[in-house]
Amino acid sequence: MHQTTYHRASSISEAVKMLKEAEDGKFVAGGQTLIPTMKQRLAAPSDLIDLRHIGELKGIEVAGNTVKIGAGTTHAEVARDAALAKACPALCHLAAHIGDPHVRHMGTLGGSIANNDPAADYPAAVLALAATVHTNKREIAADDFFVDLFETALEDDEIVTAISFAVPEKAGYAKFPNPASRYALTGVFVAKHADGVRAAVTGAGENGVFRAEAIEKALVGAFEASALDGTTVPADGLMSDIHASAEYRANLIVVMAKRAVQAANGG
Amino acid sequence: MGIEGIGARVARKEDKRFITGLGRYVDDMVVPGMKHAVFVRSPHAHAAIKGIDATAAKAMPGVIDVLTGPELKADGIGNLICGWMIHSKDGSPMKMGAWSPLAVDRVRYVGEAVAIVVAETRNQARDAAEAVEVSYEEMPAVTDAARALDAGAPQLHPEAEGNLIYDWEIGEAAAVDEALAKAAHVTRLKLVNNRLVPNAMEPRAALGHYDMAEDHFTLWTTSQNPHVARLVMSAFYNVAPENKLRVIAPDVGGGFGSKIYIYPEEIVCLWASKRTGVPVKWTADRTESFMCDAHGRDHHTEVALGFDADNRMVALKVDTIANFGAYMSLFSSAVPTYLYATLLSGQYVIPKIHCNVRAVYTNTAPVDAYRGAGRPEATYVLERTVETAARELGISPAELRRRNFIREFPYQTPVIMNYDAGDYEASLDAAMRAADYDGFPARREEAKKRGKLRGIGMSCYIEACGIAPSQAVGSLGAGVGLWESAEVRVNAAGTIEVLTGSHSHGQGHETTFAQVVASRFGVPLDQVSIVHGDTDKVQMGMGTYGSRSGAVGASAIVKALDKVEAKAKKIAAHLLEADEGDIVIENGEAKVAGTDKSLPWAQVALAAYTAHNLPEGMEPGLKETSFYDPTNFTFPAGCYIAEVEVDPETGHTDIVQFVAADDFGNIINPLIVEGQVHGGLAQGIGQALLEGCHYDPASGQLVTASYMDYTMPRAGDLPSFKVSTTNTPCPGNPLGVKGCGEAGAIGSPPAIINAITDAIGTNALDMPATPQKVWAAMK
Numbered sequence A: 001m002h003q004t005t006y007h008r009a010s011s012i013s014e015a016v017k018m019l020k021e022a023e024d025g026k027f028v029a030g031g032q033t034l035i036p037t038m039k040q041r042l043a044a045p046s047d048l049i050d051l052r053h054i055g056e057l058k059g060i061e062v063a064g065n066t067v068k069i070g071a072g073t074t075h076a077e078v079a080r081d082a083a084l085a086k087a088c089p090a091l092c093h094l095a096a097h098i099g100d101p102h103v104r105h106m107g108t109l110g111g112s113i114a115n116n117d118p119a120a121d122y123p124a125a126v127l128a129l130a131a132t133v134h135t136n137k138r139e140i141a142a143d144d145f146f147v148d149l150f151e152t153a154l155e156d157d158e159i160v161t162a163i164s165f166a167v168p169e170k171a172g173y174a175k176f177p178n179p180a181s182r183y184a185l186t187g188v189f190v191a192k193h194a195d196g197v198r199a200a201v202t203g204a205g206e207n208g209v210f211r212a213e214a215i216e217k218a219l220v221g222a223f224e225a226s227a228l229d230g231t232t233v234p235a236d237g238l239m240s241d242i243h244a245s246a247e248y249r250a251n252l253i254v255v256m257a258k259r260a261v262q263a264a265n266g267g
Numbered sequence B: 001m002g003i004e005g006i007g008a009r010v011a012r013k014e015d016k017r018f019i020t021g022l023g024r025y026v027d028d029m030v031v032p033g034m035k036h037a038v039f040v041r042s043p044h045a046h047a048a049i050k051g052i053d054a055t056a057a058k059a060m061p062g063v064i065d066v067l068t069g070p071e072l073k074a075d076g077i078g079n080l081i082c083g084w085m086i087h088s089k090d091g092s093p094m095k096m097g098a099w100s101p102l103a104v105d106r107v108r109y110v111g112e113a114v115a116i117v118v119a120e121t122r123n124q125a126r127d128a129a130e131a132v133e134v135s136y137e138e139m140p141a142v143t144d145a146a147r148a149l150d151a152g153a154p155q156l157h158p159e160a161e162g163n164l165i166y167d168w169e170i171g172e173a174a175a176v177d178e179a180l181a182k183a184a185h186v187t188r189l190k191l192v193n194n195r196l197v198p199n200a201m202e203p204r205a206a207l208g209h210y211d212m213a214e215d216h217f218t219l220w221t222t223s224q225n226p227h228v229a230r231l232v233m234s235a236f237y238n239v240a241p242e243n244k245l246r247v248i249a250p251d252v253g254g255g256f257g258s259k260i261y262i263y264p265e266e267i268v269c270l271w272a273s274k275r276t277g278v279p280v281k282w283t284a285d286r287t288e289s290f291m292c293d294a295h296g297r298d299h300h301t302e303v304a305l306g307f308d309a310d311n312r313m314v315a316l317k318v319d320t321i322a323n324f325g326a327y328m329s330l331f332s333s334a335v336p337t338y339l340y341a342t343l344l345s346g347q348y349v350i351p352k353i354h355c356n357v358r359a360v361y362t363n364t365a366p367v368d369a370y371r372g373a374g375r376p377e378a379t380y381v382l383e384r385t386v387e388t389a390a391r392e393l394g395i396s397p398a399e400l401r402r403r404n405f406i407r408e409f410p411y412q413t414p415v416i417m418n419y420d421a422g423d424y425e426a427s428l429d430a431a432m433r434a435a436d437y438d439g440f441p442a443r444r445e446e447a448k449k450r451g452k453l454r455g456i457g458m459s460c461y462i463e464a465c466g467i468a469p470s471q472a473v474g475s476l477g478a479g480v481g482l483w484e485s486a487e488v489r490v491n492a493a494g495t496i497e498v499l500t501g502s503h504s505h506g507q508g509h510e511t512t513f514a515q516v517v518a519s520r521f522g523v524p525l526d527q528v529s530i531v532h533g534d535t536d537k538v539q540m541g542m543g544t545y546g547s548r549s550g551a552v553g554a555s556a557i558v559k560a561l562d563k564v565e566a567k568a569k570k571i572a573a574h575l576l577e578a579d580e581g582d583i584v585i586e587n588g589e590a591k592v593a594g595t596d597k598s599l600p601w602a603q604v605a606l607a608a609y610t611a612h613n614l615p616e617g618m619e620p621g622l623k624e625t626s627f628y629d630p631t632n633f634t635f636p637a638g639c640y641i642a643e644v645e646v647d648p649e650t651g652h653t654d655i656v657q658f659v660a661a662d663d664f665g666n667i668i669n670p671l672i673v674e675g676q677v678h679g680g681l682a683q684g685i686g687q688a689l690l691e692g693c694h695y696d697p698a699s700g701q702l703v704t705a706s707y708m709d710y711t712m713p714r715a716g717d718l719p720s721f722k723v724s725t726t727n728t729p730c731p732g733n734p735l736g737v738k739g740c741g742e743a744g745a746i747g748s749p750p751a752i753i754n755a756i757t758d759a760i761g762t763n764a765l766d767m768p769a770t771p772q773k774v775w776a777a778m779k
């Protein structure tokens, strides 16, 4: 790792100020992506501004039909939140299967979506739940938030403060882990909303998380796994690497979608 | 056996320090004035070095020096060598390309060391290493061994035309061809044995210290055989004469073969310490481990196995291409020859065997012995072929094996090995019972209802341990003898130290060796200490690999114990005024048999050192040394049965049951043996399902250079193993032990693949059987 100066912010405004004053600063939350990247010398920020001690970024609120989760909430906190488990158990399930216990107790929701790793789990949920991403500057619809591999709509000094979404009628997540990294080789989050079905795919797309139209269409009529029998998705635009060809990923999208629907339907 | 003696389940003495973080590894060592080294490494798979400019790097904060290949050459440091001579079938010696510890004018694999930076801190050294400017002229690279033999393939070494190191054979080709032509049935397969990265938990490290006052070098290193390291560095690399070089291998966190070899970094740290005048420490990071530790396996093989009309094996023909990487590592040449082809008879009577092996250079990390070393490759070839043959012949895999088992011992195979003892049917029966083999069809049906494809596969392996009779290996080309040494020192108060040339890096010698000693005299285990891993303390030894430390290392201890016991009996007889022949030593006492006369062990020891009253002419002291040279290899064998369930939608394989029935000969500590089997199985299952080292064929870049892409087995990937032993004592050594360190990694891969191919109904499947590959095979 190169030399870096650590700062601890206690409020959002202080964090923004610290970043402004830094030569080439970066926010750090759980550090589960940023620190390994720095250790490999692929990133070398002059200053690290720690967001983990900002109270405003923490907490999970379920109020009526709306869920709001602070960006600083760790994966472990999301996994074990009792109110969220009632409102949207699929999200608890998703968080419980990120990385290992160490990663889950350090890594945060905000860090994960700001990083937008094409194999990360949360982006699929945020997109399928049609969530709103709240920042210190504005609100961004999920459909506009994820731009490309490791690229989001965020500006450099913009901090994700929370996400919020309307409780879906049903939701499910199924992930086929990469055997080595255990990130999603292909993960599908399906959500049945009052106004339709959204299915978002992570781990597979050449440009990161995306909505799978064929899956959504097939599920509109009947939100059942069997509705996906015979559905195929094109391999075009899917990633190919040593772990999975595009064709294999195309297959996994349908299989994981079925399993996500099964999970959403309670089994 | 007693509660601590041979055969007792004693918890490992060494584990307390390991699990409380008190182990002392090379990276824990601190020498006054010590500085830190980082290597500048090649980013290219193949390139000419046009120049190195370290001016900017040398001016950076904390930098003490930057040293390069030409300076190393100028100081007379030698090239790395392979210490086992193999001759091609045309009689020519193997073609060894020059391997300089720091590249001089050409780099041949990604990660090859080009320069060393020594600085006050590791981070400063790293910063400076990034500032060393090496101008490379890239050359085309080849990573696949079969392609490296093609006409027009990029050439690595002027010494090895066509990238061919040797073209070796064993057995009679014509006789085998003739037998195959006449065979009633011939099973043919093409197999790939996947390249593996050893991944010891502790990365390699070296701390070189040149003491100017004494003109003496000390090297702390992560070695499985510190004496061999000293010998090779003195005799071949001109680092220092043996009497001026001390090599210490303290606690070592796993080796699996990868820490047998002498690597560039150790040599360079020692040399750099003299050049800079400061002690120099280097510890690999995980990426360096992936790039620069010797890899394992990487064979392409074609096999044909012929049967007569009674389903008896008549002949086996094997043609293998072995990828050696960019340079010949220390024992590389022996692995696909004498550690591989000599095991191709397996547990079967095969009257005729021929094996041809071509060893090939490629632009990849050097390949050498990795847990099992040659025997996993042989077992994979044979056991996949036998299982395939059973399917083709429509006979049960167990029955086909039974029909061909060797049943009379000693048995001379057509490929050098002479098996001394075994009972292959016993382990097959034990495994089938433990696996409830007969209940499998019902389990398969039940799985089908759940949408899963269930399969069962077996593997009956044999291996050769206790490497090895020195004269025999010498005649086959080994540059060293493979005996082992021990010194048993009884202290004046009766406690005992054993100095052994074996080296423990996970094997538990501090416990098992102590059990051997404690049970001999009936002294408590905690009064016995095992000393190893330091050339200044321990007499010359050959180290630990090839599951040799029980069969060879502990045998040396037994031989030294014999001498100690003989002398102790003389002393006791003298003091007790009895006949030497009537003295027995047990339970911590020397007794006169049939009387109530006895002396505590401690008093016998004390008498040896006070020397007030010793038998006429006897030298004082109670300390004996033995060098034990084995008379044969030992032959552990066993039967493994895997049962798997494949998810037809994703290709994911779950191992639902794994049974291991091994014959390890006599067992010193069942707890440790089980641990060794579990670890071996984890690595074998890793090879079969998960681990695959991958170089990009176009660029020669190592794609699997971290755990993000290289799949190490995790606990959750493994079932709860059912292990047992059916033991026939080894007649060749005093303890009757065979060795158990590698069996799990040797026997398990074909069992797993046989089970998967049984489940999916197609045989075209290579390791690692990742979900994607299994899915593709099913399509």
Ligand SMILES: Cc1cc2nc3c(=O)[nH]c(=O)nc-3n(C[C@H](O)[C@H](O)[C@H](O)COP(=O)(O)OP(=O)(O)OC[C@H]3O[C@@H](n4cnc5c(N)ncnc54)[C@H](O)[C@@H]3O)c2cc1C
Pocket (backbone or CB within 6 Å): A026, A027, A028, A029, A030, A031, A032, A033, A034, A035, A036, A051, A071, A072, A097, A098, A099, A100, A103, A106, A107, A108, A109, A110, A111, A112, A114, A115, A117, A119, A120, A121, A122, A154, A158, A159, A160, A161, A181, A182, A183, A184
């Ligand atoms: C071994 C391991 C396994 C993993 N497995 C998985 C897995 O299976 N699935 C998965 O999805 N992820 C996985 N991860 C990644 C993990 O979930 C990370 O925690 C997450 O991607 C980043 O979150 P963080 O809080 O650690 O962010 P950091 O690493 O601290 O930051 C990441 C990036 O986000 C920025 N950032 C952080 N917080 C904010 C914010 N509030 N607003 C704006 N920008 C911000 C930072 O500046 C940085 O650029 C794994 C990580 C590791 C180390």
